[in-house]
Amino acid sequence: MAKLVFIRHGQSEWNLENLFTGWVDVNLSEQGVREAKEAGRKLKAAGLEFDQAYTSVLKRAIKTLHFALEESDQLWIPETKTWRLNERHYGALQGKNKAVAAEEFGDEQVHIWRRSYDVLPPLLSADDEGSAANDRRYAELDERTVPGGENLKVTLERVIPFWQDHIAPDLLAGKNVIVAAHGNSLRALTKYIEEISDEDIMDVEMATGQPVVYTLDERLNIIDKEKL
Numbered sequence: 001m002a003k004l005v006f007i008r009h010g011q012s013e014w015n016l017e018n019l020f021t022g023w024v025d026v027n028l029s030e031q032g033v034r035e036a037k038e039a040g041r042k043l044k045a046a047g048l049e050f051d052q053a054y055t056s057v058l059k060r061a062i063k064t065l066h067f068a069l070e071e072s073d074q075l076w077i078p079e080t081k082t083w084r085l086n087e088r089h090y091g092a093l094q095g096k097n098k099a100v101a102a103e104e105f106g107d108e109q110v111h112i113w114r115r116s117y118d119v120l121p122p123l124l125s126a127d128d129e130g131s132a133a134n135d136r137r138y139a140e141l142d143e144r145t146v147p148g149g150e151n152l153k154v155t156l157e158r159v160i161p162f163w164q165d166h167i168a169p170d171l172l173a174g175k176n177v178i179v180a181a182h183g184n185s186l187r188a189l190t191k192y193i194e195e196i197s198d199e200d201i202m203d204v205e206m207a208t209g210q211p212v213v214y215t216l217d218e219r220l221n222i223i224d225k226e227k228l
């Protein structure tokens, strides 16, 4: 039986400032560093040993993974970074304050942008300075693949191929896997593996720095789920 752990990054500087973040590569806050280290201590106390780690190409998730693995003395394990585990791209909302946006557009509209399954945020154009098209780490992406903004549905559609090609084969081979990622890329994975409806996923939240441990059978059915 394989173990699968999801961990959302610790609090980021922009979580603290209540800004839409998405693909902006912000750092962990001091509290976020503490949360990541605490997560590592919990993994160690639970006796969890990993064979493979996956994370995004954003430093808040990468650093969370490293702090957690360091605290549990497993920094040596193989790790793969992929844009497919990035936070959802928040389009033109990136960098805006969530409370200010709620005053400007109304609470309901902001809630729809944040939690609806298939409503897109206002998009960022490819020639915008902040576009991922100008970022070297996404140079491998076909320009039609570089998002100008994503909803959870689009996020799920780019996360699940990575699950199918990498994470699921590892688990099927009996490996224990840790995935350090983001609120919405993890909501997409959670929706997929727990078969949560488009409606019910609106109420699912991921806490920063809290490991979620799944025990899976040899066909990847969920036997147990525990939050540490």
Ligand SMILES: O=C(O)[C@@H](CO)OP(=O)(O)O
Binding pocket: 015, 019, 020, 021, 022, 023, 087, 090, 114, 183, 184
């Ligand atoms: O701003 C973001 O990128 C995400 C995660 O912090 O926010 P939300 O919870 O609104 O999806």
